[in-house]
Amino acid sequence: MKPPNMLPFIDLAAQQAQIRPQIEAAITRVLDHGQYIMGAEVDALEHALTDFTGARHAITTSSGTDALMLCLMALGVKAGDAVIVPSFSFAATAEILPCLGAVPIFAEVDAAHFTLDPARLDDALTAAQTAGLSVVGIIPVGLFGQPADMARINAFAEKHGLWVIDDAAQSLGSTRDGKRAGQMAAMTATSFFPAKPLGCYGDGGAIFTDDDTRADIARSARQHGMGKMRYQYERIGMTARMDTIQAAILLEKLKLFPDELKQRQRLADTYKNALESILTPQALPQNTTSSWAQYAVLLPPKNSGGISRDALQERLKNHGIPTAIYYPKGIHEHPPYANYPITQGGLAITEDLCQRILALPFHAWLDNDAQDYIIGAVKDAITA
Numbered sequence: 001m002k003p004p005n006m007l008p009f010i011d012l013a014a015q016q017a018q019i020r021p022q023i024e025a026a027i028t029r030v031l032d033h034g035q036y037i038m039g040a041e042v043d044a045l046e047h048a049l050t051d052f053t054g055a056r057h058a059i060t061t062s063s064g065t066d067a068l069m070l071c072l073m074a075l076g077v078k079a080g081d082a083v084i085v086p087s088f089s090f091a092a093t094a095e096i097l098p099c100l101g102a103v104p105i106f107a108e109v110d111a112a113h114f115t116l117d118p119a120r121l122d123d124a125l126t127a128a129q130t131a132g133l134s135v136v137g138i139i140p141v142g143l144f145g146q147p148a149d150m151a152r153i154n155a156f157a158e159k160h161g162l163w164v165i166d167d168a169a170q171s172l173g174s175t176r177d178g179k180r181a182g183q184m185a186a187m188t189a190t191s192f193f194p195a196k197p198l199g200c201y202g203d204g205g206a207i208f209t210d211d212d213t214r215a216d217i218a219r220s221a222r223q224h225g226m227g228k229m230r231y232q233y234e235r236i237g238m239t240a241r242m243d244t245i246q247a248a249i250l251l252e253k254l255k256l257f258p259d260e261l262k263q264r265q266r267l268a269d270t271y272k273n274a275l276e277s278i279l280t281p282q283a284l285p286q287n288t289t290s291s292w293a294q295y296a297v298l299l300p301p302k303n304s305g306g307i308s309r310d311a312l313q314e315r316l317k318n319h320g321i322p323t324a325i326y327y328p329k330g331i332h333e334h335p336p337y338a339n340y341p342i343t344q345g346g347l348a349i350t351e352d353l354c355q356r357i358l359a360l361p362f363h364a365w366l367d368n369d370a371q372d373y374i375i376g377a378v379k380d381a382i383t384a
């Protein structure tokens, strides 16, 4: 089978086809009641998200980036504070820090799982100390849907008096050691960007926490720092609410999500079984489930003689198969971040992953024929 057109990398239309009438009805309800800001659907979604994650509080936001920012505000982060973040992530994980005058310390990830390596956190602390900075917290990332080793990271944080924010922008729906994303750290931020495992039709995000005080601060800061009374300001805040229409859409999409997570796992297993002898998929630790935001594989090291990543991408493109590189560079390699400290011992794993990583088309509605076609084309290209 050779598709006439490019396959979608993420097929949002296939998902929409499952629930289009429900989505249209949900949007129509909002148009009818007209409460575009903080309408009843926002509250309903927050309740549904506490049920889904098991967290005590779910606070919806205008984006995942704003969710992270509000977490920092709720934790009282101030100018000059240093925070450990993985460099192998999307820029948002780090960019919120300089926005508040805080300083990212770029830390290393684990070569098999691509998530923050607990064994290298000491090195990151040392780098901060060398730069004369005091570390206040850690932001691990649930990369490509897979939670970091939160038990070890939380234990390290506790030992050193640090807080932890789980950047679960990609990993809502995942579990590790019996805990669901949303419950794995003092505070969690997620994103509902359309391409995320649970996405809306615009920008959106949410915060999860069990802490009443931090939840109150985040709720107030997302509405200009208002207190219980309108136009009474208790703190510096911003506009970071979720639109009612996006909440209405998410309420419908959340109903599909548990089944979609199962489909994602089945598709990830199929890719793994078919490709692990020729490429290296992201390894899944024991007692962990991923929401498989991306299906990423590593090509062999550059000097090992096989097909280059550029050539593989080109060949797959010629067969109508799109691929993507998450991420072509560590955050620390981009000019705006060049002057922030990197971990003692350097970021060799991050830099190597950036050279070798490739994401294949992946979404819950990828059909078996399309996946077989992709697998066949990858195998042909690698073994040619």
Ligand SMILES: Cc1ncc(COP(=O)(O)O)c(C=O)c1O
Binding pocket: 063, 064, 065, 066, 089, 090, 092, 093, 141, 167, 169, 170, 190, 191, 192, 193, 203, 204, 205
């Ligand atoms: C790891 C990570 N953190 C944060 C974000 C920010 O989310 P948003 O795009 O909703 O602001 C994203 C998503 O794009 C992400 O992948």
